[in-house]
Amino acid sequence: MGTVKKLAEEVGRGLEQALPGLRKTVVGKLALAVGAMIEGRTPNTVELANLLPLPTERQDMREQWLRRLLKNPLLGSAVVMEPFARAELARAARNGQTVQLSLDQTDLGDRMAVLMVGVRVGDRALPLAWVAEEGPANIGFEGQERVLERVLAWLPPGADVLLSADRFYPSVALFDWLGARGWGYRLRLKGNVLADTGEGEETTTGGLARGAEERYLPGVRLFAHGVMTHVGILHEPGHPEPWIIAMDCAPTRAAVLDYAARWSIEPMFSDFKGRGFGLEDSQLEHADRLERLILVMSLAMWWCVQVGRDDASDRPTPLEKKPGRKPMPDTGASGSSAAAWFPGSPGACAT
Template identity: 25%
Template sequence: MSQHPELSQWINTVTMRFPSLSKPQAVGLALWSFGMIVARSCSLTAVADLLAPLLGQSFNTMREKLRDTYREADAKAGKQRAELDVSVCWGPWLAWILDGWEGRQLAIALDATSLGDRFVVLVISLVYRGCAVPVAWKVLKAEIEHPWKPEWLALLGQFRGLLPPGWQVIVLADRGLYAKWLYRAIVDLGWHPFLRINSQGSFRAKGRHRWQPFSVCVPCQGARYQSRGTAFTGKKTRLDCTLLGCWGEGHQDPWLVVTDLAPECADACWYGLRAWIEQGFKHSKRSGWQWQHTRMEDAARAERLWMAIAIATWWLLSVGGKAEAQTDTPLDITEPVEPGAARQRGQHWRLVGIFQHGWSLIIAALLNHQLLPVKPGQPEAWPGMPGGINDAFPAICAALGGEG
């Protein structure tokens, strides 16, 4: 295969980052992610049509090469056939994202997205500068009833032992996903649940004998609450935790969040980071890779294609985020963030998201025949936290004897 120099650079990068993959598998992921960015689409036809003339191959040859990335082993030609196991990729994938990461804090979001009546995708994403990048996922057939609990537990279990000591990870999820087993599974990883709960229920603060409704803890707009204690009165649902609450002005409902962090080491406004996974879902579809137009019907194949989608997404976010970091201002998300709304940064608005800006910088490098930019992650400081992102959180918790 004739090589375009910039594409060769990217193939070498992907191959180095996934040493356990065969060369055809790594090259396939590199071709897909590179082609998706230039074509601005994850369509097989669009990517093949772009890469074929670039690499001097026929459309059908390139199309078959791309299809082999997500095909099963027995659907491929040749003797040394192997199918891509995305679960094997997730450890190296997270290591790639965190290589050069500034600080030791991560905000992870759990959520599900659907593709019409065809697929439901359970996604664990790392939220980053108003966006999100998938780090693990499971694609399910939408028309087949399937319990989510074993899938979430399996996805979370993939990350056991992957992070070295000293990392602080909060895991955010909306009310629809809250469950006691999920809370415990996150704690068991050494991570910190940050799960929103419904306002129906009661809480007993530590040292108190009486239960009080959640609605009393955060009674009106502008109110805030944080205390260690026990949530829920039922024998099976009772949970020893920290309850955080805040009710933003102009919003219909308060945020009520349960976590294992000490009250002094957490802020309810961090829950606003969860909305960024919604931007990630938008980027996979209409505002990015156009996955809503796929004609793919096989869930396992879609799961493999998502590996290329994740790689392409992080390439844009890391490049755009690094450029944005040069002009950083403090992050302000103390009010609940509506999915799709413009994102405010201190006194400035993010007029161009890092997904779009990353695309512009990569395309400019291609047109100028320059080395393609590949950058490490440089996250923003979490809102409400004194000091810098590198040291404040562990230092505060250590000083207070909290559960950091």
């Protein structure tokens, strides 16, 4: 049995258990694509098609099979990702922990832009929700709202959330959305945002940061609409620019440094792009098809992460072992093991 077929069978069993409402034919085809992605780690649909264990040697038939999959409206990322996202978010919120989310965008040249929300897992992030748009422009609040509302629906009740986002995203609409949902936030600001501290003339966030190594300002009004927030400024030696961070809590150095959690999304983007699947080399021209290709990549990433977790639990290194303690079972929102969704062995992943 070929490597891709073995991987697809493992992945398929997990997908069938997690997505009982999805057509079996769609689940089977998705599992084949995920197996090929794990094996090939490429966005090139021709190369992926060559890896598929299909009962035909005709290249055109293989490519047609994959094109149809990427055009299939039943293959929606919101539907497929929901059980995995719910389980991971429940894991992140366990024992009252704050769920750390990052919002960021990556571009594929000037052809396509992808906005993603990821949940922090250790020093990295796992993808939860994304939206793609054709063209080089930054994706505005309409796209941000789509992915944030999706994640909001998957959170366990009462979960504390901290969202970090780079300086391209803060807007009046985003601040209003976060305030209405009670989410914590650390949003980096550009230096040209209008700011009013209530102690003098209106200035800009860059003006507030000028010459300051550290500055903490409660009750600052931003933008012409007067969004009320708190601002912390930190300019560490050796860094060309300061961090100007808007936050929902009293501004302190520790609160500013919370923004560093956003960087967990950068290794994730590296996994999608140059150091992993090579997404930037994709030649897909339609945003919906790119979103489905990202879904295939995301499931491949989640599967390998779960296999790694199982390996760490079953065969911990000496540094990971804690005498007298057994590993805590990894349970999702439904109480079932997340590993059961993606059953597999480290040996299967290694192949």
